[in-house]
Amino acid sequence: MAMNRRQFLKGSAAGLALPLFGCAGVASKGAGPRVVVVGGGFGGATAARYLRLWDPGVDVVLVERNARFVSCPLSNLVLGGSRSIEQLTFSYEGLERKHGVRVVQDEVLAIDAARRQVRLQSGEIGYDRLILSPGIDFLYDQIPSLDNVQAREQIPHAWKAGPQTVALRRQLETIPDGGVYVIGIPLAPYRCPPGPYERASQVAHYFKQAKPRSKVIVLDANPDITSKKGLFTKVWSERYPGIVEYRPNSKVIEVDVAARTARTEFERVRADVLNIVPPQRAGNLARDAGLLTVDRRWAGVDYLTYESNAVPGIHVVGDAISAPPTPKSGHMANQQAKIAAAAVLALLRGEPVNPDPVFANTCYSYVSDKDAAHVAAVYRYDKAKQALYTVNGTFGVSERASEQEGEFANAWARNIWNDALAT
Amino acid sequence: MKKTTALALALLIAFPVSSALAGPSRGQALAANCAPCHGTDGRSLGTTPVLAGASRGDFVQRMQEFRAGTRASTVMRRHAKGYTDEEIVQLADYFSALQR
Numbered sequence: 001m002a003m004n005r006r007q008f009l010k011g012s013a014a015g016l017a018l019p020l021f022g023c024a025g026v027a028s029k030g031a032g033p034r035v036v037v038v039g040g041g042f043g044g045a046t047a048a049r050y051l052r053l054w055d056p057g058v059d060v061v062l063v064e065r066n067a068r069f070v071s072c073p074l075s076n077l078v079l080g081g082s083r084s085i086e087q088l089t090f091s092y093e094g095l096e097r098k099h100g101v102r103v104v105q106d107e108v109l110a111i112d113a114a115r116r117q118v119r120l121q122s123g124e125i126g127y128d129r130l131i132l133s134p135g136i137d138f139l140y141d142q143i144p145s146l147d148n149v150q151a152r153e154q155i156p157h158a159w160k161a162g163p164q165t166v167a168l169r170r171q172l173e174t175i176p177d178g179g180v181y182v183i184g185i186p187l188a189p190y191r192c193p194p195g196p197y198e199r200a201s202q203v204a205h206y207f208k209q210a211k212p213r214s215k216v217i218v219l220d221a222n223p224d225i226t227s228k229k230g231l232f233t234k235v236w237s238e239r240y241p242g243i244v245e246y247r248p249n250s251k252v253i254e255v256d257v258a259a260r261t262a263r264t265e266f267e268r269v270r271a272d273v274l275n276i277v278p279p280q281r282a283g284n285l286a287r288d289a290g291l292l293t294v295d296r297r298w299a300g301v302d303y304l305t306y307e308s309n310a311v312p313g314i315h316v317v318g319d320a321i322s323a324p325p326t327p328k329s330g331h332m333a334n335q336q337a338k339i340a341a342a343a344v345l346a347l348l349r350g351e352p353v354n355p356d357p358v359f360a361n362t363c364y365s366y367v368s369d370k371d372a373a374h375v376a377a378v379y380r381y382d383k384a385k386q387a388l389y390t391v392n393g394t395f396g397v398s399e400r401a402s403e404q405e406g407e408f409a410n411a412w413a414r415n416i417w418n419d420a421l422a423t
Numbered sequence: 424m425k426k427t428t429a430l431a432l433a434l435l436i437a438f439p440v441s442s443a444l445a446g447p448s449r450g451q452a453l454a455a456n457c458a459p460c461h462g463t464d465g466r467s468l469g470t471t472p473v474l475a476g477a478s479r480g481d482f483v484q485r486m487q488e489f490r491a492g493t494r495a496s497t498v499m500r501r502h503a504k505g506y507t508d509e510e511i512v513q514l515a516d517y518f519s520a521l522q523r
Contacts, residue, residue: 050455054446054451055446331459335455335456335459338452338455338456342446342447345446345447346446349446351446354449354452358453358456358505358506359456360456360502360505362459362460362498362502374497374498376498376501376502377501377505378501378502378504378505378506379505391504391505392504393501393504394501394502394504395501396500396501404497405497407470408470408471408498410469410470411460411467411469411470411471412460412469414468414469415458415459415461415462415463415468415469416459416460418462418463418468419459419462419463422463
């Protein structure tokens with residue numbers, strides 16, 4: 001079990017009582033160097049595990065505000081009705097028990113990069129290197145009526161898995177046959193490019209079984225389906241004819257919360273269940289630490305180390321960074337976390353980092369309760385351009401969804417959860 | 424031998440920053456790429472093949488077949504094209520040395 005604040009302050013967990021708080025600046029002498037990882041999602045949890053796996057001499061503290069990890073991948077299946085949120089929920093216990101990561105459940109108040117300290121509600125903690133995996137936050141200034149908690153209970157985004165996912169599923173369950181579900185998709189880049197289209201497919205799957213006269217309307221701010229286009233087009237016309245209606249260039253610019261109506265530049269669309277995924281930027285922690293160097297939305301990093309190009313000593317991984325042409329996916333966060341972890345270990349020793357990283361992405365989308373399809377690619381680093389590129393011939397999408405790929409998607413989920421959390 | 428151990432211990436205490444390992448080997452870092460689908464250190468929990476303890480020769484041959492398109496696959500024909508011959512051998516060395 002993760003330590004709560006009081007236990008952590010008292011240092012009561014057996015043998016782990018190192019002087020974490022109150023030490024000025026750098027990690028305490030006498031122990032190994034300390035890496036603090038902030039954010040226990042796919043990026044942060046994987047980084048914490050691999051730091052310890054590759055060098056048990058490093059003191060690794062993982063700070064996460066939630067008691068448990070809830071997986072975004074597969075959460076659309078909760079909406080489709082074939083998975084429960086409990087099946088996607090995991091503790092951080094494995095990281096502590098099997099790898100000696102010290103997991104602290106707390107909220108980060110501020111990062112003081114000059115003094116290499118993270119300020120938590122319970123006190124301060126020094127680091128030699130910080131790995132930040134802050135995820136995303138929403139640009140509510142672009143849809144102001146959603147900028148309050150009550151509105152988000154009625155119009156859930158469900159783009160962070162957990163209570164929002166459960167709330168959206170409940171709404172889908174309560175509407176009558178013949179009801180309308182509307183999903184609003186923001187302009188790219190956003191977290192999980194194929195995710196909204198998978199979600200439309202999952203809701204259509206549920207409607208086909210339980211409420212066959214109901215409709216799914218996709219309001220996409222983008223000019224076209226941004227990921228796995230041919231696949232989703234085929235799925236909607238072959239499996240869900242008359243259920244899914246796709247409208248490109250339909251950016252939701254405002255929402256009438258009480259009337260459950262989305263407004264685009266051209267029309268007003270009324271829904272029984274309205275699911276607006278707002279436009280996104282890097283998580284608040286990255287913004288507050290002054291890391292958003294790309295379009296003032298994303299953290300710019302060095303792709304050999306994932307160290308911020310604005311603030312030394314802070315490495316950023318996951319959806320919060322700008323790393324074209326790679327997608328914002330849990331799989332990418334997993335791969336970035338490992339490159340960052342290896343680089344951090346090298347830097348702590350004053351050794352050169354790997355100059356030629358290679359890494360891969362595989363994103364599965366479920367189009368029903370059983371069938372899935374993939375998009376995959378391998379990426380490398382171009383030294384001259386200091387940029388990432390897709391290796392020739394590696395990018396591709398399944399021709400059609402299949403049960404076999406559904407099984408691979410399930411294996412992927414089990415393995416990537418375990419890879420991050422040592423479940 | 425004992426002296427060496429004692430010295431090593433003393434050094435560890437005197438220079439606690441240096442730790443047992445020097446970070447991942449190239450093969451180990453490459454193998455970490457495979458973990459999301461094939462499990463940490465290739466010990467898959469699902470229907471994807473276990474890579475830990477694979478025969479070195481079989482591993483290299485399969486990757487070459489995936490790359491050439493002579494072996495049926497879903498995603499592996501894409502992934503296999505991303506690695507050099509040398510990297511495929513490094514992966515094979517790493518996985519074949521692991522216990523299944």
